[in-house]
Amino acid sequence: MTKIELTKQMIESEFLSPLKGFKKEIQVTERRKDPLTDEWCRISIERATRPVQLRGKLDEKIIKKSSEKCFFCNKRVEKSTPKYIPSLVPEGRIKVNEFILFPNLYPFCKYHAVGVLTSKHFLPVDEIKSERWKDCLEGCLRFFKIVNEKNPNVRFPSINFNYLPTAGASLIHPHVQILNSTSPSVMTGLYYKKSWEYFDKNKTNYWQDLIEQEVDDERFVGRTGSVFWFTSFAPTCNNEIIGVVKGNVSSLLEMGEEEINNISEGIWRIFRCINRHGFGYNMVMFSAPLDEHLGHFFSLNIKIVSRPSLSEYYTTDRGYSEILHKEPVITVIPEDLARDLKKKF
Numbered sequence: 001m002t003k004i005e006l007t008k009q010m011i012e013s014e015f016l017s018p019l020k021g022f023k024k025e026i027q028v029t030e031r032r033k034d035p036l037t038d039e040w041c042r043i044s045i046e047r048a049t050r051p052v053q054l055r056g057k058l059d060e061k062i063i064k065k066s067s068e069k070c071f072f073c074n075k076r077v078e079k080s081t082p083k084y085i086p087s088l089v090p091e092g093r094i095k096v097n098e099f100i101l102f103p104n105l106y107p108f109c110k111y112h113a114v115g116v117l118t119s120k121h122f123l124p125v126d127e128i129k130s131e132r133w134k135d136c137l138e139g140c141l142r143f144f145k146i147v148n149e150k151n152p153n154v155r156f157p158s159i160n161f162n163y164l165p166t167a168g169a170s171l172i173h174p175h176v177q178i179l180n181s182t183s184p185s186v187m188t189g190l191y192y193k194k195s196w197e198y199f200d201k202n203k204t205n206y207w208q209d210l211i212e213q214e215v216d217d218e219r220f221v222g223r224t225g226s227v228f229w230f231t232s233f234a235p236t237c238n239n240e241i242i243g244v245v246k247g248n249v250s251s252l253l254e255m256g257e258e259e260i261n262n263i264s265e266g267i268w269r270i271f272r273c274i275n276r277h278g279f280g281y282n283m284v285m286f287s288a289p290l291d292e293h294l295g296h297f298f299s300l301n302i303k304i305v306s307r308p309s310l311s312e313y314y315t316t317d318r319g320y321s322e323i324l325h326k327e328p329v330i331t332v333i334p335e336d337l338a339r340d341l342k343k344k345f
């Protein structure tokens with residue numbers, strides 16, 4: 001095992017605060033570097049307490065109204081969603097219990113599918129139980145295999161989840177986006193490159209080193225069998241959790257029944273621990289190419305982050321710093337988050 005270096009800087013800023021009768025106040029911001037990607041983030045603890053105008057509760061009206069014409073609800077899913085051509089998927093759509101996978105009507109890669117997770121229009125994210133995730137993973141694997149067999153150059157898979165409109169979902173009905181592409185996404189490509197450079201330098205797998213190092217550290221949350229869950233040292237969003245599969249599994253196709261069960265259970269447990277009423281979430285499963293085994297330097301991993309709550313007038317968490325400076329401002333301390341989650345996990 002190689003020791004992973006964790007770099008942080010402390011920045012003090014001084015002013016006379018009107019909240020303290022114009023007495024001197026010193027606020028501390030931490031700047032932290034992601035040990036793999038070298039990307040920086042800022043953690044501003046005080047910012048979490050700043051007044052946000054118009055913070056509200058989950059907007060029940062939006063949920064009710066959106067169900068009226070939802071394409072994924074009831075019989076409409078059969079009538080209103082696209083089908084694959086029979087030579088690719090003979091039944092048109094892939095079904096595993098409640099899970100239904102079909103082509104995205106507006107794709108942004110060669111094979112871009114949508115998978116509806118549940119027959120219910122709205123489910124709090126912590127009520128999407130491990131069985132639903134298990135069916136989802138099984139359906140996605142079937143899809144990846146079929147596509148890759150017929151198109152060997154389509155080999156970069158990812159499973160992605162936008163939960164609620166504040167996290168980018170255009171429909172409230174819980175669904176995943178399944179991409180199988182001829183090239184990796186920018187972040188997937190960066191992970192391959194940086195993981196390879198780490199291996200080249202240290203002769204060890206960064207992700208397995210991360211497990212070894214973090215399991216005894218304050219960011220460790222818990223494990224579901226072979227999958228280890230911890231908070232990111234340098235998050236890109238608030239409440240950022242990473243899950244890494246211990247061992248030699250680098251791609252989604254290398255998952256056996258055990259990994260599918262462990263990952264599904266872990267996703268459910270994480271959402272049970274972090275869910276706050278009405279919050280949005282993003283999740284991505286990062287995989288090696290379908291036809292390659294990269295287990296010596298890359299491991300299958302999952303990232304989960306929280307987004308603002310779905311209230312009538314919400315404040316986005318993506319501002320100039322995140323979008324244009326590529327330097328996220330985080331208001332949750334990863335070590336505090338892990339301590340909190342560990343109790344409930």
Ligand SMILES: [Zn+2]
Nearest residue numbers: 070073121173
């Ligand atoms: Zn619906």
